[in-house]
Amino acid sequence: AVVSTQSTGSILATAPKNTEYNITVLWETSEVELTRGTDENEYSGMSTFNVSGESYVIRSINLEKDMIVTDQLAFVQISVSSEDQYITGAGDDVRYEAKLLVTKSSDRLEDFFTNPEFDGEGAIRISFSTFGMVTISNASNPILEIGEYIIGVTVRPTSRYLTTDTKSITLHVEVVTNYSYVSKIIALFFFSLLGILIPLFARLIFDPVNVRESQERPFKMKYWF
Numbered sequence: 001a002v003v004s005t006q007s008t009g010s011i012l013a014t015a016p017k018n019t020e021y022n023i024t025v026l027w028e029t030s031e032v033e034l035t036r037g038t039d040e041n042e043y044s045g046m047s048t049f050n051v052s053g054e055s056y057v058i059r060s061i062n063l064e065k066d067m068i069v070t071d072q073l074a075f076v077q078i079s080v081s082s083e084d085q086y087i088t089g090a091g092d093d094v095r096y097e098a099k100l101l102v103t104k105s106s107d108r109l110e111d112f113f114t115n116p117e118f119d120g121e122g123a124i125r126i127s128f129s130t131f132g133m134v135t136i137s138n139a140s141n142p143i144l145e146i147g148e149y150i151i152g153v154t155v156r157p158t159s160r161y162l163t164t165d166t167k168s169i170t171l172h173v174e175v176v177t178n179y180s181y182v183s184k185i186i187a188l189f190f191f192s193l194l195g196i197l198i199p200l201f202a203r204l205i206f207d208p209v210n211v212r213e214s215q216e217r218p219f220k221m222k223y224w225f
Contacts, residue, residue: 028058029058029059029060029150030058030059030060031059031060031061031062032045032046032047032059032060032061032151032171032173033045034061034062034067034175041176041177042175042176042177043067043174043175043177044172044173044174044175045061045172045173046170046171046172046173047059047170047171048168048169048170048171049153049168049169050166051098051153051154051155051166051167051169052155052165052166052167053155055154056113056152056153056154057152057153057154057169058109058150058151058152059150059151059153059171060148060149060150060151061076061078061148061149061151061173062147062148062149063076063144063145063146063147063149063175064146065146067146067175067177068144068145068146068177073138074137074138074144074177075136075137075144075175075176076135076136076137076144076173076174076175076176077133077136077173077174077176078100078102078133078134078135078136078151078171078172078173079132079133079171079172079173079174080098080100080128080131080132080153080169080170080171080172081130081131081169081170081172082096082128082129082130082167082168082169083130083168084168085129085130087165095129096129096155096167097127097128097129097155098127098128098129098153098154098155098167098169099116099126099127099128099153099154099155100125100126100127100128100151100152100153101118101123101125101152101153102123102124102125102136102142102149102151103122103123103124103142103149103150103152104122104147104148104150105122105123105150106150108120108122108123109150109152112125112152112154113154116154121141122141123141123142124136124140136149151171153169153171155167
């Protein structure tokens with residue numbers, strides 16, 4: 001049998017005539033649509049959802065061929081934020097923690113939902129209360145490549161406080177396909193140089209010897225040693 005998903009969200013299954021088969025839907029997911037920004041080398045998308053108790057939410061992103069320039073430095077940043085920082089009635093010392101996993105494997109996602117502490121190969125997992133972020137690049141695991149990435153988010157009540165509070169979470173995805181690091185390095189160099197020159201000129205201007213002798217002769221640079 002061949003099973004494929006349709007753009008409408010339905011499932012199409014084809015098999016030889018008089019063949020019996022069962023289809024089990026393990027979970028429901030929706031794709032985060034990535035749109036091109038004002039910079040032609042950047043794409044972004046956002047999704048807002050609620051989780052509570054031991055529930056989970058699944059989102060996916062699809063990196064298409066024209067989004068990733070393989071000969072340039074590219075990365076994907078997936079961030080999550082929430083204003084529901086604490087568990088209601090539990091005090092400010094008990095944070096409402098959620099967990100996020102990014103992977104390309106449905107098996108890894110299933111392991112994660114079974115055990116939110118799962119930290120296996122080919123998956124990136126973080127815990128967060130108000131904010132968290134993971135980066136997919138050529139150095140990460142899973143590595144950055146064309147195709148679909150699955151994002152799973154779940155919450156588990158703490159052992160001290162069981163809660164059914166809803167945690168509202170905003171998921172933001174940013175894809176940078178052609179990161180220009182040369183200009184960043186040049187700017188960093190000049191800012192660092194400025195940080196050296198300012199103290200030197202301050203020393204030159206405010207040195208007591210220079211102040212006393214400024215009327216008789218030009219300023220002189222004194223060593224700091």
